[in-house]
Amino acid sequence: MDLFSNLALGFATAASPWNLLFCLIGVLLGTLIGVLPGIGATATIAMLLPITFQLEPVSSLIMLAGIYYGAQYGGSTTAILINMPGESSSAVTAIDGYQMARKGKAGAALAIAAIGSFFAGTVSTFLVAIFAPPLTSIALQFGAAEYFSLMVVGLVSSIALAHGSIIKALAMVVLGLLLGLVGTDIYSGTPRFTLGIREYADGLNFVAVAVGVFGVAEILRNLESEKTRTAVITKVSGLFPSREELRAIVAPVLRGTAIGSALGILPGGGAILASFASYTVEKRVSQRPEEFGHGAVAGVAGPESANNAGAQTSFIPMLTLGIPANPVMALMIGAMIIQGIVPGPNVATEQPALFWGIIASMWIGNLMLVILNLPLIGLWVKLLTVPYYVLFPIIMAFCSIGVYSVNGNPYDLYAVALFGLLGYGLVKLRCEPAPLLLGFVLGPLLEENLRRAMIISRGDPSVFVTRPISAILLLIAVAVLVVVFLPSVRRKREEVFVEED
Amino acid sequence: MKALLASLAAALTLATTSFASAQSFPERNITIVVPFSAGGPTDTVTRLVAEAMSKDLGQQVLVENVGGAGGTLGAARVADAEADGYTLLLHHIGMATSATLYRKLPFDTLNAFEYIGLVTEVPMTLVARKDLEPTDLKGLIEYAKANKDTVTVANAGIGAASHLCGMLFMSAIETPLVTVPYKGTGPAMTDLLGGQVDIMCDQTTNTTKQIQGGTIKAYAVTAPERLDVLPDVPTGSEAGLKEFDVSIWHGLYAPKGTPSEVVDRLSKSLQAALADQNVIDRFAELGTEPSPAEDATPAALKAKLEGEIDRWKPVIEAAGQYAD
Amino acid sequence: MKSLSFDKVNGFAGLLFIILGGFFAVQAYGLDLGTAFRMGPGYFPLVLAVILIGLGLIVLIQATQVSGEALGAVAWRGMLLILPAPIVFGLTVRGLGFVPSLFLTALVASFASTRMTILRALLVAAAVTIFASLVFIEALGLPFRLFGPWLGY
Incomplete structure (x- = not known):
């Protein structure tokens, strides 16, 4: 096993002064742009991509990877501070992170996110280094039937995202699934629910929907009680988590890392489930599930770790197969090709310095992020003392830029307004936006894989139970359902419900 | 304020010069x-x-x-x-x-x-999962004709290069096969690598590295001559498939x-x-x-x-x- | 069952789900449905839309049985000024150019708050515009024009 010589080569490459510098620049730029509201990792990378072209291949990819972690971290920061997620993963962080911030624990929430991310990043980097090739072959066992069953598990677990009425949460998931289907049906080319607007032929933009139902709706909610409420956020108490809080996040971080690492390997969109799945698990195993949705530390620590671990392991299919697992990886591949490296199954043997250099830089980048961001927490939290009436025009301006920069499509901006209205309406009617977003990302995957599995099996639905991985996943889904509707659990939920009323 | 004034001034000079003759194109x-x-x-x-x-x-x-x-x-x-x-x-x-x-x-x-x-x-390449039985294009065509209800052809969505090439292949062999669309080349290639679908026809930009790495099998290139990067892969007409010359x-x-x-x-x-x-x-x-x-x-x-x-x-x- | 009261929050929520479900159902019904084993583009959405209507009905029925919180104040002024902000940007960014368009967007959004004065709003909008132009256009080189053709550029 020449793992150690490989890693040594990687660290030697990544730790050269130039590469360290570019890693730092990448992490810094990624954080700074990503922290602007409504601008998530994809938009940040698309914006910063051209500036990496002038560099050496290894340096440019190290910088790009740094931008990626930085942007993702920045996205979590805005999710926590102003309830404005720029990616599906940080939508989950917004649920409890923003509640912590409202209770004056913004600093603690940010620190927990940073620590969780760093730990998850460290573990999953080594997973990538040790297991990349064998894990890839497992990932390739996943066909349409397996992905469908995986999405069913995700769907069933979504009930845990709600902290109010289960029925309303289910309705929100279904509404999200339907919204996810807007756009051209890939099997027949038929436009669906686009009202004849060609700009929606590729579906609704995720950032537009997320910014609308979370961010804009939150701004409106804050505006309605302007006269009675002076400050949105109560006094900030302590920038760092307490000893008890740190102890409380150990298990969630470990579980989140495991979940994220496993799901991130799947190239067909497993990583988007990572943070949702972790949240579900944390809520299920928690002694006090009633705290979830009201600022539970585990609700921040678990999903943030899962998210970062998933981000890290989603490099596996790209590095070992040359296949992008998500839009960010597609951008990375584009950047590699421009640099003259066409990713494929041979990158590891043909370009060992590059391959291992990137892996080593992942860890270095994560280390830099945590060092950089812990002191910055004070600064971010200070931002909250900016009067709200100054803050929200700025937020609206940046999210307009962020949404528009992804595809240059003005209709995405109109969607922000529409979903802002819908999101605000739903918030007023005590419906929570997180299940809707989960449905939105799952909708197309669920339908696509269901129909694909049926086409490949020539219309035989038994594939879902005769293929072993699919069958196991469906069993898990059933198990989750049973747990949810077990009397004891239901009683617990009802207590929560009563407490809320 | 200074920055705003400066950028305004710059923009103004830009505007006045943009009416200059095409000789000086491009000016911005x-x-x-x-x-x-x-x-x-x-x-x-x-x-x-x-x-x-x-x-x-x-x-x-x-x-x-x-x-x-x-x-x-x-x-x-x-x-x-x-x-x-x-x-x-x-x-x-x-x-x-x-x-x-x-x-x-x-x-x-x-x-x-x-x-x-x-x-x-x-140019495009006709590729397949690596364990598909036929060894050459002729064999593939026979195989496809004999198993037209089960042979699956992946593509990256309507209008994509792989969709066009797939249509052309089916019309060239006069046999409709089972079309499996994906959203983009990435997922389609993943399923081809994993052996979930049988064949695909896509640009060399997407397939060359995979063919060289031996993770998929190539039957033909759709160019008039063999390609330098893939010298072992015959052209369509070499293998007897006329009208299968297509490029993106x-x-x-x-x-x-x-x-x-x-x-x-x-x-x-x-x-x-x-x-x-x-x-x-x-x-x-x-x-x-x-x-x-x-x-x-x-x-x-x-x-x-x-x-x-x-x-x-x-x-x-x-x-x-x-x-x- | 204390009284025949009707919980507004849940009532409206149920109605909203039924209306949205109805919209998707009608639209999906116009598409090719196919069969369960050979689904057309309308099959899956139709099933979902019917489920949504069903869930909406349950919420509506629950509304007549328990009473919950009141609806509370509605941010009419906010809705009137915040929601158009991104629309303004979308309508004008190509015509007016990045600078005037972003300025307008921030300005419109500013007035959503009753605490905003005209001077402050102008200052905030100008500051955002200058910052964003420097960062996104000058430093990052995003391909947006600073001033657009409507202004004669």
Whole structure:
């Protein structure tokens, strides 16, 4: 096993002064742009991509990877501070992170996110280094039937995202699934629910929907009680988590890392489930599930770790197969090709310095992020003392830029307004936006894989139970359902419900 | 405040000079619209060409991604743009096929653009999962005909290169197979690698590294001659499959009404960019080469577009699949 | 069952789900449905839309049985000024150019708060515009024009 010589080569490459510098620049730029509201990792990378072209291949990819972690971290920061997620993963962080911030624990929430991310990043980097090739072959066992069953598990677990009425949460998931289907049906080319607007032929933009139902709706909610409420956020108490809080996040971080690492390997969109799945698990195993949705530390620590671990392991299919697992990886591949490296199954043997250099830089980048961001927490939290009436025009301006920069499509901006209205309406009617977003990302995957599995099996639905991985996943889904509707659990939920009323 | 004043002043001087003669073109940044999202093969081709064109023109050539609706949104954007040579479009074969695939296009494909020149013609490869039985193209055709209800053909969605090539393959062997669409090349290639689907026909930009790595099997290239990067893969006609010669050609366009001096300048610049060593090297790694200077001209692109619209119309109509 | 009261929050929520479900159901019904084993583009959405209507009905029925919180104040002024902000940006960014368009967007949004004075709003909008122009256009080179053709550029 020449793992150690490989890693040594990687660290030697990544730790050269130039590469360290570019890693730092990448992490810094990624954080700074990503922290602007409504601008998530994809938009940040698309914006910063051209500036990496002038560099050496290894340096440019190290910088790009740094931008990626930085942007993702920045996205979590805005999710926590102003309830404005720029990616599906940080939508989950917004649920409890923003509640912590409202209770004056913004600093603690940010620190927990940073620590969780760093730990998850460290573990999953080594997973990538040790297991990349064998894990890839497992990932390739996943066909349409397996992905469908995986999405069913995700769907069933979504009930845990709600902290109010289960029925309303289910309705929100279904509404999200339907919204996810807007756009051209890939099997027949038929436009669906686009009202004849060609700009929606590729579906609704995720950032537009997320910014609308979370961010804009939150701004409106804050505006309605302007006269009675002076400050949105109560006094900030302590920038760092307490000893008890740190102890409380150990298990969630470990579980989140495991979940994220496993799901991130799947190239067909497993990583988007990572943070949702972790949240579900944390809520299920928690002694006090009633705290979830009201600022539970585990609700921040678990999903943030899962998210970062998933981000890290989603490099596996790209590095070992040359296949992008998500839009960010597609951008990375584009950047590699421009640099003259066409990713494929041979990158590891043909370009060992590059391959291992990137892996080593992942860890270095994560280390830099945590060092950089812990002191910055004070600064971010200070931002909250900016009067709200100054803050929200700025937020609206940046999210307009962020949404528009992804595809240059003005209709995405109109969607922000529409979903802002819908999101605000739903918030007023005590419906929570997180299940809707989960449905939105799952909708197309669920339908696509269901129909694909049926086409490949020539219309035989038994594939879902005769293929072993699919069958196991469906069993898990059933198990989750049973747990949810077990009397004891239901009683617990009802207590929560009563407490809320 | 100073910064605002300064930028205002700069903008004002820019405005007054923009009425100067076309002789001095270009005087500011040029934007090439790519009608697909960043990171894809067309985006990559554009960024390489844009960088080389910047050197020749002495002005920054920026790339703007306006993705959506099979490339028609970006094309429509450029069709409506000012005809001053500062907004260009780099589009591939989809320019010709969307004229038939979309029955309600917001622009008239043949009359909305000025032609600058062809950029590159990327050959396609007919590939399969690595454990598919047949050993050569002849065997594959027999196998496909014998098992037409179970042989699956993946593609990256309606209008994608792999969709067009798949249609052409099925019409060439006169056998309809089971089509399995995906959203993009990535997931389609994943399932091919995993052996979930049987065959696919896609650009060398996407398949070369996989073929070289032995993770998929190649039966044919759709070029008139064998490719340098894949010397062991026969051409379609070598193996007896006529009319299976297809390439994903890319062209550079400007809005209709762009002054001819400007178009000529851009065409010269494109030719210079395509002769750039960096462009040649990068294209070679992708399994393609820049179009020769005589093809990087308005006349050649016009002829290509017109010929390809006529060629694909019957194929698409026979398949009966439209994108709107 | 204390009284025949009707919980407004849940009532409206149920109605909203039924209306949205109805919209999707009608639209999906116009598409090719196919069969369960050979689904057309309308099959899956139709099933979902019917489920949504069903869930909406349950919420509506629950509304007549338990009473919950009141609806509370509605941010009419906010809705009137915040929601148009991105629309303004979308309508004008290509015509007016990045600088005037972003300025307008921030300005419109500013007035959503009753605490905003005209001077402050102008200052905030100008500051955002300058910052964004420097970062996104000057430093990052995003391909947006600072001033657009409507202004004669």
